[in-house]
Structure formats: C-alpha cells, structure tokens
Amino acid sequence: MAQHHDADRAAIAALFHNPILDLIYQAATVHRDHHDPREVQVCTLLSIKTGGCPEDCGYCSQSAHFDTNLEKQPLLSIAAVQEAAEHAAGAGSTRFCMGAAWRQVRDGDEFDRVLDMIRAVAATGMEVCCTLGMLDADQARRLKEAGLTAYNHNLDSGENYYSEVVSTRTYQDRIDTIGHVGRAGINVCCGGILGLGESDDDRIDLLYALTQLPTAPESIPVNALVPVAGTPMADHQRTSAWELIRMIACTRILFPAAMVRLSAGRDRLSDTAQALCFLAGANSIFSGDKLLTTPHPGSDADQALFDLLDLEARPANAGASERVDQFAESVVDRR
C-alpha cells in the first residue's frame, strides 16, 4: 500500500515538473474535454462574522493572534444576508459563499441563524457554500438539511509544511471535518494557498493530499497569498503568475470534472496572466471589490476581462446536472 502511495506521489511530482507550456497544453485539453471553455462561474463571497478568530493561521487578517487593524463584525442578521444574496443573484452570481471567522461550529443560536441564512440563500436558486471552521457529523447533517450545497475547508499546504502555517489545529483535524462534510452528502470545496514560504515539494504534497481526501473535492480554490500587514507573512513576496498557472494546470489535470477556482491574489494578476489561468483550466472567479477582508478587482474590471477574452458568466444551473454526472463518473468515492 505504501509503495502504491509513493508511486502516486511520484507521478504527481513528475506531472508538476513538466515544462510549463506542456502543462498548459495538457490542462487546456483536459479542460475542453470536460467543460465549456467559454464559461466561467462567478461566485460571491460574504463575510458573515469578521475577525477575532482563535486560530493562528499565519496568512489571515482575521486571527485574534495578530494585530491587523481589522474592523470586527459580529454575526450578520438574516435580513442582511438575504439582501446581499438577492443582489448577488441579480448581478449574475450562481454561487454564494458565506465565511465566518470561527475555529469551529458550536451548536446554539448563532448556528441556528446560519442555518436560516442558508435557507434564505438557497431560495434565490444560487448554490450555497459556507466556510465556518471545524464541524462534527451532526452539524454537517443539519447544514445539508438546511440546503447547503458545498462546504469550503482548505488543506492550504502539504502536511509537512502545515505546522509552519498554523499551530492551533492539525492536518488531521482538517481531514476529519472534510470527512464529515462528504459523508453528509455536501460537496467538498477544498484547495490551498501559494506563497506561504512553501517549496515545490510542499505543493506536490498538497496536490497528492487532495487526491487522497475521504471524498473527492467538487470544487478546488487555488489562492495566492494576499500579504496582510500585522500577520507573520506580511513581508512575503507575491507568488509569480507562472507558479499559480502551474498549480492550476496540475489541479485541472488531476481533477478533470471539478470546478477550479482562481481565488485570492487576482488583485495583482494582469489580464494576460488571468487569461493563462483560464486556459490552464480555471473556470471560476469570485466577484466584487473585496474578498472576505482583502481587496479584489471589482465587477467592472471583471466584465472588461470577460469581454476581452470572450468569456461568459455561467448561467444559473447551466451544466450543473451534467457536471454532477461527469463528476460521479470521474471520482472514486473513498468514504
């Protein structure tokens, strides 16, 4: 078994080290076999509870361990979320992702309110995603019952590097939560972040770990660090576009049917670099001039980019059932 795993990792390492133009060509071919290359899903992010998080993720503006000058915000009202969701749906988003700066979900009034938020967002017809930290099997079941489509919980980096990034939880904690999400029948949204100081081997470890999740991810965000003043990573250099493109291409080749999301870091990517990300298999972006707390290009810039590249925002539910079928065929469920 160990030998089998070593062989899988070695194959991913060999893929990763391909010449970049070969990788882009291969990824573009896989992408066109599984998706309409002109369609890009537009998603909206909303921070429903901001700052004061007890975890110490070294990249994060919201950790209570660092002085980042962030304005904290308690859990939003259901009405505020409903209004934001209706606006997002009207502006063409087909997925709405709510993020809370919690270490873990706790049963009680606030979780009940999040369940109501999910019901309100689901009523707009958009896919509903949440990222709320760790959770248990029963909480996952209740999220599913409320209408949650997907749960975002990233592995962020390879297992060996993870302890350099966060000390308040383990890699296994992440995998356990992802297991609960998958077993509850919620799509797993799980990816990583480049620019934490990790090596190529750590990136290969991350790709390998994604292939070994208890349930294969339906959605994979690829983030590039947005350095935040006050965090231990404030002075990190921005990830080069080529590294991001390489990671996106490998992700697309390893997960042909998944949605690959070009996530944080777009604020510093040229149109040309973003075009190469789409060519290499990215097929989703977050819209708006802010992600959860950091700056982002904004809808006018995104519309101009879509016009330039002849891309279209994926219409509501277009391709969804097709994608689910392809996805079911392409994954081995390891639950």
Ligand code: SAM
């Ligand atoms: N509290 C949630 C959890 O425990 O999963 C996570 C919310 S966090 C904003 C979701 C993901 O965003 C992180 O896993 C990380 O990959 C990415 N992220 C957070 N801060 C970032 C930054 N400054 N730059 C780039 N990506 C970031």
Ligand code: DTB
């Ligand atoms: C993910 O992997 N990227 C999105 C989403 N999941 C929630 C969030 C990126 C957040 C970037 C930092 C911020 O704006 O605070």
Ligand code: SF4
């Ligand atoms: Fe908390 Fe999530 Fe930020 Fe980590 S990434 S400090 S868990 S909000």
